[in-house]
Amino acid sequence: MTVITPDKTALDLDRINPQLNNANASDIIAWAAQTFGDGLVMSSSFGIQAAVMLHLVTQVKPDIPVIWVDTGYLPPETYQFADELQQRLNLNLQIYQSPLSPARMEALYGKLWEQEDVAALNRYDAIRKVEPMQRALRELGATAWLAGLRANQTQHRSNLRPLERQGEYYKVFPILDWSSKDVYDYLTANDLPYHPYFDLGYTTVGDWHSSRPVTADDDHERDTRFRGLKQECGLHLPASDGESQSLNSSSL
Known part of the structure; x- marks a missing residue:
């Protein structure tokens, strides 16, 4: 699939998205690589199904910078999983962390994840996730960001299109329309x-203190994150007045 986009600083999302809607994941990634060149990066949390996006993208652009925001609170298994994938896929891994250490943050603000308060969780996410990610995008000279969001994960994500604009960056979602079965099939087909x-x-898994197994009482897989108080960590939300409302799962 070819989409003519001579000016990548002012892309016509309404014109491009219908074409991307009809493309498969690999074609969307190839379009993004052609359109944004060295300005294209991707992010990974090395979560449950992280291998899918990492494999898809590196088949098209092997040297793409892979941004991993290490919160300092990930389970040991996540670090081991990330190491396994880095070696297997030869990832160009770029690790970013908050300048505020976990110990210092807890000394200043307490254990924010235990406060049963959305504002406290938002502060945690701003410190440990959003600031490092924004710094990574600046330092790597990013103009566009590939992410493995899927429409069936949260209400916010269900309203996304394959190409969006978030602040000064474009966001590209190659597997937005994938189901859980699609993800499983890709994992097994590619071993x-x-x-x-x-x-x-x-x-779904993130920090050790804010993730748990799914139970029969959960209506949605994202209910297992952030103590059930919200569905998004803020990385994929616009910096606007609506962000705080979108963060709270009660408004979703």
């Missing part, structure tokens, strides 16, 4: 590993 927490009943 890719999934996070070891999958075998413990996790459908």
Whole structure:
């Protein structure tokens, strides 16, 4: 698929998205690589199904910078999983962390994840995730960011299109329309590993203190994150007044 986009600083999203809607994931990635060149990066949390996007993207652009925001609170298995994938896929891994250490943050603000308060969780995410990610995008000279969001994960994500604009960056979502079965089929067809927490009943995993296995009482897989108080960590939300509302799962 070819989309003519001579001016990548002012792309016509309404014109391009209908074409991307009819493209497969690999074609969307190839279009993004051609359009944004060295300005294209991707992010990975090395979660349950991270191998899918990492494999898809590196088949098209092997040297793409892979941004990993290490919060300092990830389970040991996540670090081991990331190391396995880095070696297997020869990832150009770019690791970013908050300048505020976990110990210092806890001394200043307490254990924010235990406060049963959305504002406290938002502060945690701003410190440990959003600031490092924004710094990574600046330092790597990014103009566009590939991410593995899927429409069936949250209400916010269900409203996304394959190409969006978030602040000064374009966001590209190659597997936006994939189902859980699509993800599983790709993993098995390419003999890719999934996070070891999958075998413990996790459908999504982030920090050790804010993730748990899915239960029969959960209506949605994202109910297992952030103590059930919200569905998004802020990385994929616009910096606007609506962000705080979108962060709160009660408004979703």
